[in-house]
Amino acid sequence: MPDLPLYWDQAKTQLMKNDQILRKIILRYEDGPLPSVSPFVTLVRxxxxxxxxxKTAHAQWLNFSDQYGLQPEPExxxxxxxxxxxxxxxxxxKAEYIIGVSQHFAQGQIDIDRLDGLDNEQVIKALCKIRGIGRWTAEMFLIFNLRRADVLPLDDAALLKAISMHYFSGEPVSRFEAREVAQAWAPWCTVATWHLWRSLNAVAVHY
Structure with a gap:
């Protein structure tokens, strides 16, 4: 069984029942792993x-991890x-942002246990206080580290592109329109988003 959250299969079943377009996408791709990495690495990536x-982000990550390891210590x-x-x-x-985030971890200013006890919007608000972390970055943290089931990153260009392609015949789509489509996905927006990413790139996305 791939390294996936416990809710994954239940989410796929419900999504396929509620959304016929998403059903076709989900059936097209096998589940890829959602690797468990440190909170620091998730934010760096x-x-x-x-x-x-x-491609650019992956190349930069390879340079970084070759120099400092796949699971570098923030300190x-x-x-x-x-x-x-x-x-x-x-x-x-980005170098400045990464060093700033590492200093927050090293000084104990990012408390993962505390964040895990907050709801999604509270986590986003807390992380966005850190220079270099905006809403999109915080949402990637919710998806890939805290593994929250219902995250809809409407600032994600790839998600909007996939919604445009599959639901609007390639026409530009607004965030409002994307949110309207996503009403059928709750409370499993994370799983819907992940499969829509897969529809653009057969390689599983992870941070």
Whole structure:
């Protein structure tokens, strides 16, 4: 069984019942793993993915992980300069964000147990207080680390593209229209989103 949340199968069953378009998409792709990585790594990878192509973000992550490991300790990154991360191919602004996030972890300012006890909007509000983390990044954290079942990242360009392609014949889609479509997905928006991502790229998405 792939590394997936316990709710996954139940969510797929309900989504296929409620949405015939999504049913076809879900049946087309086998479940890929949703790997469990550290909260710090999830945020690093999400920061690298901000306003970047998947190829670019992946290349930057490979550079970072080759230098500091697949599961780097925040304390080891917190002492670095932004310039040292620039030297391995990271943009200056993202290098600054990653070091700032690592310092929050190193100083105990990000409490995962506390975050896990909050609802989705409270988690987003808490994380968005940190420089470099916006709503989209916080939503990726909800999906890939806290594994929340009902996250709808309407700022995600790939999700909007997939909704446009499958529900609007490729016509541009607004966030309002996307939210209207997604009403049929609650409370399993995370699983719907993941499969719509898969419909654009056969490789499973994870941060």
């Amino acid at each position: 999400a920061i690298l993915a901000q306003q970047a192509s998947r 080891n990154i917190a002492i670095l300069s932004a310039g040292s991360l620039q030297e391995i191919g990271l943009p200056l602004r």
